[in-house]
Amino acid sequence: MKKVFHLGLDREQLSGATIAIVPGDPARAERIAEFLEKPKALAKTREYHVYLGFLKNTPVVVCSTGIGGPSTSIAVEELAQLGIQTFLRVGTTGAIQPGINEGDLLVSHASVRLDGASQHFAPIQYPAVADFFATQAMVKACDELGATYHLGITASSDTFYPGQERYDTYSGYVTKAFQGSFDEWQKLGVMNYEMESATLFTMCSALGLKAACVAGVLVNRTRSEIPDIDHQKVEKIAVQAVLKTAENLI
């Protein structure tokens, strides 16, 4: 088989893996791979750092997606061509409900489609929903870890600033379409903002693939805009949860 366009890999190099762990951050991909048995770097191209390792003797891929829907969609399309059927995103996030604390885990069962890429896979009326069974395995993993977690809806935005109604200190401006959106999502019970799950959920369900998403809370925006917590500590809990999820699915 020919190599896929961006990842530059062929099917044989994935050793029959059907599960991929997909963080946004390439450096996180490397840290996740260190928890696998016999980890091996397969590719480092643009934002895509790809590793292969084993969990319970089963091959598992780790591939960073970069930030946002467009780059995520390329990673998912190409990994699917290489045989991956289940995508487990592990990210970081900003909470918007006062009852959620820094360091908590958020499992998204659905996402508000504030992205553009998902509309290239299904019209906007189509829901961005996670796979039920993969999400169940993720919830079980959080329980097994004894982690504090919340299950709910995530707002998934193409942009970190206007789409998440962040008034940056440079322009201080958020376009009218997003003014008041933070309050509205909060009133509608949305847990948090991140930037990939809407694309991931929509395209996976449209293409007959499975996806789930867990994120560690870096900041609660009802109290602060700037994280005041050890990022690595938050990441570690989320990574443990996604690794356990993969084990639960094997």
Ligand SMILES: O=P(O)(O)O[C@H]1O[C@H](CO)[C@@H](O)[C@H]1O
């Ligand atoms: O930590 P990752 O997985 O990159 O996730 C979150 O962090 C980035 C923004 O800082 C966005 O990608 C967002 O979804």
Ligand SMILES: O=c1cc[nH]c(=O)[nH]1
């Ligand atoms: O507020 C946040 C924090 C992390 N990632 C996001 O996309 N938003």
